Amino acid sequence: MNKKFSLVLAGAVALLSMNAHAAENWRAWNIHNDGHPNTAAMDKFSELVGAATNGEVNVEVFHGGVLGSQPDALEQVRLGAIEIGNFNLGPIGPMVKEANLVSLPFIFKSVPHMFRVLEGEAGETIANAMAEAGVKPLAWVDAGARSFYSQKPINTPADVEGLKIRVMNNDLYTSMISAMGGNPSPMAFSEVQQALKTGVVDGAENNFPSFKNVGHYEVTTHYSLSEHLIIPECICVNTAKFDALSPELQAAVTGAAQEAALYQRELWAVQSGEARKEVEAAGIMVNEIADKGPFQDAMVKVYDDYLAANPDMKSLVEMAQTTE
Numbered sequence: 001m002n003k004k005f006s007l008v009l010a011g012a013v014a015l016l017s018m019n020a021h022a023a024e025n026w027r028a029w030n031i032h033n034d035g036h037p038n039t040a041a042m043d044k045f046s047e048l049v050g051a052a053t054n055g056e057v058n059v060e061v062f063h064g065g066v067l068g069s070q071p072d073a074l075e076q077v078r079l080g081a082i083e084i085g086n087f088n089l090g091p092i093g094p095m096v097k098e099a100n101l102v103s104l105p106f107i108f109k110s111v112p113h114m115f116r117v118l119e120g121e122a123g124e125t126i127a128n129a130m131a132e133a134g135v136k137p138l139a140w141v142d143a144g145a146r147s148f149y150s151q152k153p154i155n156t157p158a159d160v161e162g163l164k165i166r167v168m169n170n171d172l173y174t175s176m177i178s179a180m181g182g183n184p185s186p187m188a189f190s191e192v193q194q195a196l197k198t199g200v201v202d203g204a205e206n207n208f209p210s211f212k213n214v215g216h217y218e219v220t221t222h223y224s225l226s227e228h229l230i231i232p233e234c235i236c237v238n239t240a241k242f243d244a245l246s247p248e249l250q251a252a253v254t255g256a257a258q259e260a261a262l263y264q265r266e267l268w269a270v271q272s273g274e275a276r277k278e279v280e281a282a283g284i285m286v287n288e289i290a291d292k293g294p295f296q297d298a299m300v301k302v303y304d305d306y307l308a309a310n311p312d313m314k315s316l317v318e319m320a321q322t323t324e
Contacts, residue, residue, distance in 0.1 A: 052252035
């Protein structure tokens, strides 16, 4: 072997070696802006991933939905055009039926109960189904609990009877209001403030930060802690991109996501608590609902209808309901 050929061969081997260990540069989508717990958590995730992988996986986060709307970004992550996304599980339901579990009203007793469900067998079932669809959840994050607000306290399902309640446009949510004797009124979120002010609707529902930030507390008097919908979010990765990593890098990326998720949960709790204090200081009466049982009992027909249409979801629903 001549010297010139040896040098060329050595260079080729070195180049192949470099390519084999080339850094993964991933893009991450986040719809939230500065000041939101998820924005801070996604930045933390990026920082942790770089440190945990010694720069072998680098994540650049694009905030404020600049890479597209949530449906667009969800599809891009599924196809691998974007590697990471911070998604709400609600829009994932049409793509992965198992994710619809979280949209069943009163399926969870509380936010801690929701996390116990997702970190158990039911959550594993959902995660596996999402991964098969191309969007693998690495960690679950908090998006709060949606509760009713209106001009009177709501302590039992009977208190909803006859009320016009704005809900998101989803058959499960409209059925929830109907099952309590109320009149569901789907409408655009941007229209809710005026509708509450003029009496077009008697109430609406959302979490504390949203209730405060959009000013709905200015046109209502009571916030009732029904926590009827607890729809979490996830830090999700394109399945194929994740599977292509070595087991060591997979563990590092997953660990970074889970640490960032815990950080997000802490920030969310603080922000939600502050929002509650602010609306109470503004005169909103907040009433706790000690027993969610009557509300869950009122959902029997909603669940019966849902499971009649989706019989393969029965075992997953039972897993959630029997989780302590």
